[in-house]
Amino acid sequence: MLNLSTQKRLFIMFLIVALIPLLTLGIISYDQSSRVVNGKLSNYNHFAGEKIKTQLDQILEDMYYSAAEIKQYLADSTSVNLQHQEPQTYSDFKEVNNLERLLQAHKKSNIRGIYVITSSGFYYGDSDFNVEKFKKQDIWKRIYWSGNSEIGIYQPSYYKNNTSHHVLGLIVPLKFSYGVLNNSYLLIETDIDDLYELMSVLEKDLHSRITIRNEVGQLLYHTKSVEENREDDIIWMEHTRINNWEFEIRVPRDEFYQSSRVILKMVSIGILIAFLLALILSYVFSNQFTKGILKLKFAIDEVSQGIFDAKLTVNTKDEIGKLGLHFNRMVGKIRQLMEEVREKESTKREAEMKAVHYQINPHLLFNTLNTIQWKARLDGNEEIGKMLLHLTKVLEGNLNFNIELISLKEELQSIQHFFAIQELRYGPNFHVSLKMNEKLERGLIPRMTLQPMLENIFFHAFEDGKGNIDLEFTESNNYFQLIIMDNGKGIPQEKLKTLFTRPNEKVRGGIGLYNVNQKFYIHYGKDFLINTDSVVGKGTTITITWPARWVDQNDEHGNH
Numbered sequence: 001m002l003n004l005s006t007q008k009r010l011f012i013m014f015l016i017v018a019l020i021p022l023l024t025l026g027i028i029s030y031d032q033s034s035r036v037v038n039g040k041l042s043n044y045n046h047f048a049g050e051k052i053k054t055q056l057d058q059i060l061e062d063m064y065y066s067a068a069e070i071k072q073y074l075a076d077s078t079s080v081n082l083q084h085q086e087p088q089t090y091s092d093f094k095e096v097n098n099l100e101r102l103l104q105a106h107k108k109s110n111i112r113g114i115y116v117i118t119s120s121g122f123y124y125g126d127s128d129f130n131v132e133k134f135k136k137q138d139i140w141k142r143i144y145w146s147g148n149s150e151i152g153i154y155q156p157s158y159y160k161n162n163t164s165h166h167v168l169g170l171i172v173p174l175k176f177s178y179g180v181l182n183n184s185y186l187l188i189e190t191d192i193d194d195l196y197e198l199m200s201v202l203e204k205d206l207h208s209r210i211t212i213r214n215e216v217g218q219l220l221y222h223t224k225s226v227e228e229n230r231e232d233d234i235i236w237m238e239h240t241r242i243n244n245w246e247f248e249i250r251v252p253r254d255e256f257y258q259s260s261r262v263i264l265k266m267v268s269i270g271i272l273i274a275f276l277l278a279l280i281l282s283y284v285f286s287n288q289f290t291k292g293i294l295k296l297k298f299a300i301d302e303v304s305q306g307i308f309d310a311k312l313t314v315n316t317k318d319e320i321g322k323l324g325l326h327f328n329r330m331v332g333k334i335r336q337l338m339e340e341v342r343e344k345e346s347t348k349r350e351a352e353m354k355a356v357h358y359q360i361n362p363h364l365l366f367n368t369l370n371t372i373q374w375k376a377r378l379d380g381n382e383e384i385g386k387m388l389l390h391l392t393k394v395l396e397g398n399l400n401f402n403i404e405l406i407s408l409k410e411e412l413q414s415i416q417h418f419f420a421i422q423e424l425r426y427g428p429n430f431h432v433s434l435k436m437n438e439k440l441e442r443g444l445i446p447r448m449t450l451q452p453m454l455e456n457i458f459f460h461a462f463e464d465g466k467g468n469i470d471l472e473f474t475e476s477n478n479y480f481q482l483i484i485m486d487n488g489k490g491i492p493q494e495k496l497k498t499l500f501t502r503p504n505e506k507v508r509g510g511i512g513l514y515n516v517n518q519k520f521y522i523h524y525g526k527d528f529l530i531n532t533d534s535v536v537g538k539g540t541t542i543t544i545t546w547p548a549r550w551v552d553q554n555d556e557h558g559n560h
Contacts, residue, residue: 006293010286018278026271033267034260041206041256045236048202049249053238055195056212059110060242063151063170063188066106066114070186071172073102074116075179082180084118099124110194112156112164115187116174125187133158134187143171143185151243153212153220156189164191199223207255211248220245227252292320296327308335340525348522369395387424393417397448405523407551408473409441415450422458426465430458436473442551443473443480446519452512453484453542461488461540475548482544490536499532520546 004012074080080095087093103114103125115125123131134140137158143150151170156162167189174184199210203223212221234256236249295312302310308331312324369392376384397414412434419432450471457469472483491499500517520528524546534540 005290007286007290010289011282014282014285015278018282019275022271022274022278026267026274030264030267033263037259037263038257041259045202045206045208045234045249045251048198049236049238049247052195052198052202052210053240053247055198056245056247057241059168059190059192059195060151060240060245062108062111063168063190064242066111066188067170067172067186069106070102070114070116071174073099074174074181074184074186075176077176077178077180080180082124084120084122084181084184086122096124106188110190110192112167112189112191113159113187114189116181116184117187118181118184128160130158130160137169139169139171143173147173149173151214153192164189164193166192166196168192202249206249206251208249208251211246211250213246213248215244217246289320292316292324296320296324299327299331303331303334308338344522344525347518383424387421390417390420390424394421394451397451404447405444405549406447407441408436408443408445411445411447411450412441414448415454418451418454422465426458426462429464429466430462430469431467432469432471434471434473436471437475440473440475440480443475444549444551445480445482445546446516446523449482449516449519449544450484452516456513457484457486457488457540461486461490463489467539478548479545480548483541485539485541487539490538491532491534491540492536493534496532496534496540500530520544 074082080098081091082095082099083092087096099116103116107114113126113129115123115129115131117123117131117134121131123129135144137154139150139152139154149170149172151168153166153168156164156167169187169189172186172188174181174186176182199221202208203210209223209225209227209229210221211219211223214220229250230252232253234251234253238247239245240247299310299312310331311328314321314324314328369388373385373388373392376382376388394414394417422430454469457467458465461467467486467488470483470485472481472485474481474483500513502514503511517530520530528544528546531543531545532540533543
């Protein structure tokens with residue numbers, strides 16, 4: 001797992017998170033649905049079986065009750081005088097009418113017919129009955145030989161207007177000691193087509209097999225089926241209250257749980273579809289999530305190989321999008337810093353080349369100036385001698401091509417010779433003030449920073465060297481600040497903007513202030529600031545701010 005890529009791990013995680021609730025929900029749905037369906041199916045079978053049993057009980061009760069009433073009527077020989085033959089006299093017809101009224105009184109809606117078949121073959125009852133055809137029924141044959149009551153289910157074919165397909169018939173032998181129609185048979189038949197239709201529905205809907213046996217186990221009804229009984233069949237068994245008939249409903253297990261299998265199949269298909277959907281969504285989400293990370297990785301690889309043109313396309317505002325924005329800013333900053341370093345190095349090399357180009361033998365120049373100075377002393381011209389002395393000191397600073405930083409104390413000592421030369425030139429017409437805390441003397445500044453700016457004041461701002469110059473050095477928040485302020489002519493705004501920029505090479509002069517700007521740039525990059533403010537006729541103020549570095553601090557690094 002740890003060796004897998006982030007996308008694969010996310011893919012597996014999303015898939016697991018999606019599948020656990022899906023499988024849980026699917027299993028619960030299948031279990032609950034199966035319970036409900038199987039429960040309803042079981043209740044339906046139980047209800048159908050109970051209804052069939054109740055109908056059978058009601059039919060049997062009516063038939064036995066009618067049989068008992070009719071038998072009791074025939075047993076009364078004192079008031080009933082029926083014959084085994086057809087009625088011949090008026091009295092016979094009256095007896096027949098009385099019996100048939102009794103039979104009609106017991107003929108309820110489902111009772112197909114009630115007949116009394118005498119020993120001579122004559123019968124009492126409805127005229128649509130064919131007694132000769134009836135005697136061909138198996139039930140008649142059984143009772144004729146056994147002499148006992150019989151009840152059974154069979155198809156009637158002996159009615160002239162037959163509307164019943166199945167009847168439940170009860171045959172009771174009439175044996176009296178004193179009654180009439182002795183050795184006759186009482187036949188009661190009930191239409192059970194409704195019961196057959198109910199059982200047919202049950203057989204069709206549940207693919208069930210129904211079996212009805214009487215109290216001695218004799219088969220009365222059995223569903224026609226090629227299937228055999230199996231031990232795992234689902235069975236409901238009921239017994240009638242009358243006669244204790246056994247009523248059995250047998251459903252094959254496969255048929256009974258067919259609905260559960262359909263539910264399982266549908267749930268499985270649902271889970272499979274959900275799985276495929278989860279698979280696709282997991283891939284899409286993991287790919288979408290890691291795509292930004294992969295782009296960032298490739299961009300980082302390019303940056304690590306020195307290709308800084310890499311830039312991410314950010315289309316989202318999420319954490320990945322913010323990471324891409326930060327990466328683009330970082331690469332942009334690195335590219336900017338590299339450009340600054342490259343520019344700084346170029347400037348530094350240019351300065352070094354110029355230093356080499358303009359380097360002369362200072363000993364020859366200084367020996368010559370010293371000779372002129374002694375010559376001036378020998379001639380008694382002490383002013384020229386002083387001027388040459390200060391000029392020599394100023395040139396020592398100018399001809400020192402070392403570009404390292406020097407202390408403010410050294411810089412101030414150097415400009416003292418410059419002011420001395422200017423005083424010899426213009427006399428005491430200018431005034432210079434300096435504000436600086438003594439501890440700032442250890443602060444570092446690029447060599448020969450002040451002289452070009454002071455020289456610019458004397459040449460362009462003052463008239464015959466007349467004016468005031470105020471110098472102020474301060475330090476705040478680890479930054480030095482130099483303020484040079486004069487009350488000279490001032491500088492027009494259009495020229496003020498280009499004061500520290502590179503002059504046109506075709507125009508002579510103007511390089512001094514540009515060199516000041518370049519010296520700060522070489523040492524501090526862009527971490528310095530030069531501000532100029534001037535009012536024509538009132539003077540100019542130049543403010544330079546740069547990072548504070550100290551002599552002791554730079555000594556720790558081996559140089560200034």
